[in-house]
Amino acid sequence: MDHRFTRMTLLFFGFTISACSIVREFYYINIAKTWDEAQQYCREKYTDLAKIESEEDISKLRAVFPYNWVWFGLRDDPKSWKNTIGTDANSWRWSTTGETGKTNYHSWSPGEPNYGNARETCVVMTSTGQWADRRCNLQQNFVCFKITEKNKKEYVYIPVKETWSSALTYCRTHHRDLALIENVAENAEAQRAIPTGGEVWIGLYRVPWTWSDQSQTSFQPWYYTSLNNVGGKQHCGTENKLHQWADEDCSVRRAFICHRGDI
Template identity: 50%
Template sequence: MDCLTLILLVLGFSLHSCSRFPPRKYYYVNLAMNWANAQLYCREKYSDLATITSMDDVSRLQPAFTYSWAWIGLADDPKSWRDSMGNDSNSWRSSATGETSKTGYKNWSGNIPSSTNGNENCVHMCSDGTWNDFPCGSYQSFVCYYVTNENKKTYVFISTLKTWTNARDYCRKYYTDLPMIENNVENTAVFSTKPANAEPWIGLYRVPWTWSDKTQSSFTNWLTNSPENYGGTQYCNAENPLHEWNDITCSAKFPFICHQVFKLKTTVRMTLKTRADLTDPATNSQILQQIEAELKRRGWTDFKMRWMIQPKKFENAKLTELPSF
């Protein structure tokens, strides 16, 4: 049983409710298809290719099956991070904003980014000023930036070797952040700051892999040493009979797992104590927006909400019959 607690700060009241999220029911489909066709089949016959966001979901999958692999709905589409700067959840983002590029500027080196070994999710600047994706746990020098009173970005080279995360934290503590590079002028400024042979971290990173139904989840169940992106073409995900995940070339043909999300109509009865006017449409809309945002953050999808405010009941009211004239 998962408990949901919402604190509606603007209106000054809290809501506490315990309920199960809408369950997903899983279906094994014994048809050999590539990942894209399996996705299409699941969307036509069910809800989508299987989304698995917890060990509870894993426990509701069928016991060990006889197939070598079965597709699930996790993929790392390279169109979102290799062919362009993209604006999907697995695209490159700036450390300073957490957002994808506003200009689409990029300065990759050769056939980079490549996601070699499936773990190159941070970016450093090469000695010639181009960019390279690199394992975030590697130790590199880095560049920080800060903004002057004249609203001008100033860059500082730090020679100490740190992981990308530790470099980011250092920049945030002593400056502003790792550099956000949105044009050639900024790239040249960062390049001019570093020594000739240095290859410092910059502020680009990404969180790979997204679910087909756009569910956001940090849960993973990878096999040891996976993902590895063997051959540079493994951008789709399948599970083995023990429900462990592995990245595989998307054109391979396997059976697959779909899920069906059951749409339930639920009435939640609440007693609210607040100075806010709950009959005011603007107030009601504000409350619903906060509740919907929290439910989406916790994994709910495809739902609608509306108010049904019951007339207030007055208890112990005394009816006095007036004389007629």
């Protein structure tokens, strides 16, 4: 281990972020810890691992930063989305509700979902009736649903290849929404609506990455080659001295950034 990490160096650079009379202060901590250990440290001594939400925040972090990569508070915890339909902000949600945790049913294929190459956040039904995550910009046939006069779901197969978002628009224009599947019987009905093999879009998707406090952000300045989920185990956020972000194995030991106060 580098000798720098044999002692703690606490560097407070005197910058703050103010909004609604609340001040957020950032601290670089020169101790090598895993992401979970860094989170615990920050919560015990400050408020949390650093939450960085805008270019303005980034501009206030441009103090001397001697470390190659450090932990900060962004994470895409697989316990929230792997083999489950969870309730956390980065869990799976159905397009018809846009909310997580509205149904517990799932039918994942073995090894799915896997967030492959940090790009797969939309869901297909495979020819076996099981589900898998895929890149949302792929062109796939899809299944919509509508509600019958007897208040039951009816699934409609659309043999037109579209991206997930274009399929969603089509289903909302001509039917109700992309397929919402909430139990075994409905999954079988949706599968029967598909006349041929292959994969089809259904209405399940997720928005990856949350802050340590479980809130989400659309601000994510990833380094252009860094978001890739190498080995399927890079689920924590790191930042370099240019304040560019990358995903990393959460068990790696790094220095880190805490903040005190919140907005």
